[in-house]
Amino acid sequence: xxxxxxxxxxxxxxxxxxxxxxxxxxxxxxxxxxxxxxxxxxxxxxxxxxxxxxxxxxxxxxxxxxxxxxxxxxxxxxxxxxxxxxxxxxxxxxxxxxxxxxxxxxxxxxxxxxxxxxxxxxxxxxxxxxxxxxxxxxxxxxxxxxxxxxxxxxxxxxxxxxxxxxxxxxxxxxxxxxxxxxxxxxxxxxxxxxxxxxxxxx
Amino acid sequence: xxxxxxxxxxxxxxxxxxxxxxxxxxxxxxxxxxxxxxxxxxxxxxxxxxxxxxxxxxxxxxxxxxxxxxxxxxxxxxxxxxxxxxxxxxxxxxxxxxxxxxxxxxxxxxxxxxxxxxxxxxxxxxxxxxxxxxxxxxxxxxxxxxxxxxxxxxxxxxxxxxxxxxxxxxxxxxxxxxxxxxxxxxxxxxxxxxxxxxxxxxxxxxxxxxxxxxxxxxxxxxxxxxxxxxxxxxxxxxxxxxxxxxxxxxxxxxxxxxxxxxxxxxxxxxxxxxxxxxxxxxxxxxxxxxxxxxxxxxxxxxxxxxxxxxxxxxxxxxxxxxxxxxxxxxxxxxxxxxxxxxxxxxxxxxxxxxxxxxxxxxxxxxxxxxxxxxxxxxxxxxxxxxxxxxxxxxxxxxxxxxxxxxxxxxxxxxxxxxxxxxxxxxxxxxxxxxxxxxxxxxxxxxxxxxxxxxxxxxxxxxxxxxxxxxxxxxxxxxxxxxxxxxxxxxxxxxxxxxxxxxxxxxxxxxxxxxxxxxxxxxxxxxxxxxxxxxxxxxxxxxxxxxxxxxxxx
Numbered sequence: 218x219x220x221x222x223x224x225x226x227x228x229x230x231x232x233x234x235x236x237x238x239x240x241x242x243x244x245x246x247x248x249x250x251x252x253x254x255x256x257x258x259x260x261x262x263x264x265x266x267x268x269x270x271x272x273x274x275x276x277x278x279x280x281x282x283x284x285x286x287x288x289x290x291x292x293x294x295x296x297x298x299x300x301x302x303x304x305x306x307x308x309x310x311x312x313x314x315x316x317x318x319x320x321x322x323x324x325x326x327x328x329x330x331x332x333x334x335x336x337x338x339x340x341x342x343x344x345x346x347x348x349x350x351x352x353x354x355x356x357x358x359x360x361x362x363x364x365x366x367x368x369x370x371x372x373x374x375x376x377x378x379x380x381x382x383x384x385x386x387x388x389x390x391x392x393x394x395x396x397x398x399x400x401x402x403x404x405x406x407x408x409x410x411x412x413x414x415x416x417x418x419x
Numbered sequence: 420x421x422x423x424x425x426x427x428x429x430x431x432x433x434x435x436x437x438x439x440x441x442x443x444x445x446x447x448x449x450x451x452x453x454x455x456x457x458x459x460x461x462x463x464x465x466x467x468x469x470x471x472x473x474x475x476x477x478x479x480x481x482x483x484x485x486x487x488x489x490x491x492x493x494x495x496x497x498x499x500x501x502x503x504x505x506x507x508x509x510x511x512x513x514x515x516x517x518x519x520x521x522x523x524x525x526x527x528x529x530x531x532x533x534x535x536x537x538x539x540x541x542x543x544x545x546x547x548x549x550x551x552x553x554x555x556x557x558x559x560x561x562x563x564x565x566x567x568x569x570x571x572x573x574x575x576x577x578x579x580x581x582x583x584x585x586x587x588x589x590x591x592x593x594x595x596x597x598x599x600x601x602x603x604x605x606x607x608x609x610x611x612x613x614x615x616x617x618x619x620x621x622x623x624x625x626x627x628x629x630x631x632x633x634x635x636x637x638x639x640x641x642x643x644x645x646x647x648x649x650x651x652x653x654x655x656x657x658x659x660x661x662x663x664x665x666x667x668x669x670x671x672x673x674x675x676x677x678x679x680x681x682x683x684x685x686x687x688x689x690x691x692x693x694x695x696x697x698x699x700x701x702x703x704x705x706x707x708x709x710x711x712x713x714x715x716x717x718x719x720x721x722x723x724x725x726x727x728x729x730x731x732x733x734x735x736x737x738x739x740x741x742x743x744x745x746x747x748x749x750x751x752x753x754x755x756x757x758x759x760x761x762x763x764x765x766x767x768x769x770x771x772x773x774x775x776x777x778x779x780x781x782x783x784x785x786x787x788x789x790x791x792x793x794x795x796x797x798x799x800x801x802x803x804x805x806x807x808x809x810x811x812x813x814x815x816x817x818x819x820x821x822x823x824x825x826x827x828x829x830x831x832x833x834x835x836x837x838x839x840x841x842x843x844x845x846x847x848x849x850x851x852x853x854x855x856x857x858x859x860x861x862x863x864x865x866x867x868x869x870x871x872x873x874x875x876x877x878x879x880x881x882x883x884x885x886x887x888x889x890x891x892x893x894x895x896x897x898x899x900x901x902x903x904x905x906x907x908x909x910x911x912x913x914x915x916x917x918x919x920x921x922x923x924x925x926x927x928x929x930x931x932x933x934x935x936x937x938x939x940x941x942x943x944x945x946x947x948x949x950x951x952x953x954x955x956x957x958x959x960x961x962x963x964x965x966x967x968x969x970x971x972x
Contacts, residue, residue: 273807274815281812298476334808341805363807364794371789372471388818390752390789395468395636399625400753402587407748419819 253289253377256296257303265310266291266362268326272333273366280383282366290369290378291362302361308350309358313340316355319347382415391419426452426658427967429679429694431665431709434510435952436936437700438643439558443960445651449967452692453648454663454681456701457481457506460513460644465634470788474632480505480514485846486704487854488900491835498844501855501901502704503632508661509644511702511903512949516631516756517612517640518827519564520778520946521555521575521954524548525767526829529942533767533774539831539860540732542941545913545922548575551954554961558953559610562641563618566610573605573762583615586624591749591822592758595781598881599761609757609780612641612950621645624755628787631756663690666850668697668713668722668932676722676932682848696931696963696972703733703905703938707838708853710909723909723926723934728919730838732910733855734943735902737777737828737863740890741874742786742796742821743883749786749822757782764873765945773865777828777945779874785889786823789815796821801887823889824877826870827904829945831860838908855901859892868893904948909938924959931972935959 255263270282270291282288295303313336317325321332328336339345341363343356350358369378371388379385385392392414394400403409413419427449430437437453444451457480464479472478481504489496505511525532527544535541552575560582568580585608588596596606613630616623624639638645651657662684669691671677678693699706707730711721721729743749760780767775785796793815797803803810841854871888878886892899912918915927924939926932935956937948944951966972 274812275809277809277812279812279816337807338805366807367793368471368475368790371793373469376471385789387812388789388792388815389748390818393468393470393629394627395629395633396466397627399627400750402626405587405589405626405750405753406593407590407750 253286256292258288258292258295258306262306262310263288263292264326265314265324266306268333269337269362270366270369272330272337273363274370275330279387282370284380285370285378285383286380287366287369287378290372290376291365293377294365299365305353305358305361309353309361312348312350312355313358315349316340316345316347382413385413386415389419424693426450426692426694428452428696428698429454429692430698430700431679432510432700432702432705432936433508433643433648433659434512434700434702434936435643435949436956437698438509438512438647439953439956440698440700440935440960441651441657442643442647443957443964445654445656447964447968448656449964450656450658451651452658452694453660454665454679454692455508455510455659455661456664456684457508457662459508459659459661460634462634462636462638465636468627468629468633470629470790473629474788475790479634480507483847485844485852486901487841487844487852489854489856490858490898491856496841496844496854497900502905503901503903504702504705508648508659509642512642513634513644514632515640515642515949516782516947518757518780518947519559519562519566519610519612519950521577522548522944522946522951523573523575523765526942526944529775536774536831536862538833539862540834541832542910542912542917544941545911545918546958551951551958552578554954554957555950557957558950561619561646562612562953563614563621564610564612564641565615567608570607571605571760571762573765581610583618586611586613586615586755586758588758589750589754590747591751591783592781594743594745594749594822594881594883595759595824595877598877598879601880602876604761604763606759606761609760611755611757613755614639614641619646626754628752628754628783630754630787631784664848665701665709666712666848668699668709670713670715670717670722670929674717674929676929696933698933698935700934700936702936703908703940704838704853704855706934706936706938707908708840711840712851723919723928723932725928726916726919728834728910728917730908731834731836732832732907732941733836733838733857733905734830734832734907734940735857735899736904736943737830737859737867737892737899738825738890738902739828739867739870739874739888739892740785740823740825741871741878742800742823742887742889743878743881744817744885745820745822745882746884748819750819751783751786751822752788752819754783756784764870771869773862773869775829775831775862775866775945777826777870779824779826779870779877782823782825784823784825786818786821789818792818792821796823796889799887799889802885824874825890826874827945827947828863828866828870829943830863832907832910832942833860857900858898864893867891904937904943906937906940906943906948909934910941911939912941923962924955933959933963
């Protein structure tokens, strides 16, 4: 699914938006609370997924996907709600590595960031020669990991990513507010500071 | 038991249309049974405003929703969840954004205002604004609209103001107003069915930010869930049945609706309930789907369908949105969904290259929470090389500084845009799902293009550093697949050959069958539809009560 289609699917002015992942079983929460050890990803898959997420949201003066532990979110989601997408990863990851070896002589996780980006750009374009899986195109696989990474970065930490509120700190989102009394009119126009749920001002 | 089963009316769906009917009928002494798909949630279920759970995964409001969509009869069919609805007591109103408009008088007579348009099935409503005006007022006062009734010089005429004052601004709405004023427009506080102060036994809003798409944990949002249904329950004349999925309106030998067959979702059992009148209020996708599933010997093409129009003329509105990035926080993550609007560009003007129009509002759909900001608002952001990587991370950091504006455009009805029963796909209950066939009329596309430019101009005038269109339907290859504004599929009219319902929203074919939801709209108007659904429900209820008490039904 490309982003234009993503937007099209999310175009309803309510909330139901595109759902590849629509098996509602709130098991990720339990899994994420229980462990940060891999549940479904192998050690190598974990390392490779983490390397992709590191390019999707790179670390700069602020934390990125690695610090937020996005790969842990993805692992827990693939074990439960997003189990339908596990085959996409199982086929996409080796195909991406074959592409990396073919172009640059090493597996994706071993490449320099610039070269990793080149691989990802090629995959995103959907126009990549030598992409082997028939069941998932390179751009579908890329878009799956891309959106998973952003969700892992920005979903509530209880889902296993957004470690130490890293993602919310980067964007300046103070956290959910319904149970904290909302905002005052003065806060809505910047005349009163807003304290985030981790205790600092945002 | 026999007494308990003696119902004057069975109402299917408890949202804006059904909820008001239930309230009005029970208040007038009638016994009502209400069937609602999905659970009876409580305020405490809405405390959790977790974006992944509610907005992305939709685990609370319609976890078992399944529909299909195709562009036209020759295009492939996709399965999924396309419409933003809530399957729970109170219906989709439970998570609505609560924008509350009266249609303008010309929006009830589009055919006579515009003349026929090729490829569109324009129609006049069988009622006019004057007839609906007192019911708009009733809806506004029952649902506690907050706003400034004198502030929109382009709004419909009215006899009475709003019950509550406007909500306070957030910085984003102040910047929107500033931009709009510079362009000579007349910004005003968006009227919303959200308490700006305690009203009707419900508290004032706390401005938690997660509003549109979320349930209100304190009941500040005006909904049939918080207002009409509790009131009806207190009469003792309402038998409210949650987890009851209607799949057929059963017909007797006399050609009248006998009752409703439904699945008890807790046990999986099929049940039937009888009533003297049946009101289908399941929204403009659910209602025609139910009527078309209700086939029988006397009604082989579906119930109430002698016109062949049940399910046709599906309208979804034509949304176009833009995002602005300012040099400081706009605080769109606070407040309610929309704080300010302009109506200057609403009136139809064929010299623009299209007919009809819509209202423009500052709003926070794609900017109020961080995942929507990243995945929806960011998808078309032109300031980054691509939607990931270092430059996109800079975009992520603009979350607080981002604001959004939207136009609610009146789309034209087309008979080929329709809801029917999917011949292949079944849901978890083994029922054939609703299938939408929908593409945009060329007028809609021209409208979207024109409004895109106007939205960007407002950002410029408001001092936006960056501005970009986040949502537009300018090409036929980017269709709207469903929506949250569902209307048109059982249009009302005076001629049984060209309409499904009469002016009282009563079937031309089946005298004790009524439809009261967005389905009845002959045209969609350039405003969010819910206040009009509410007002129309009060109107129909008044008629029903008067006639039934005379023994005329």
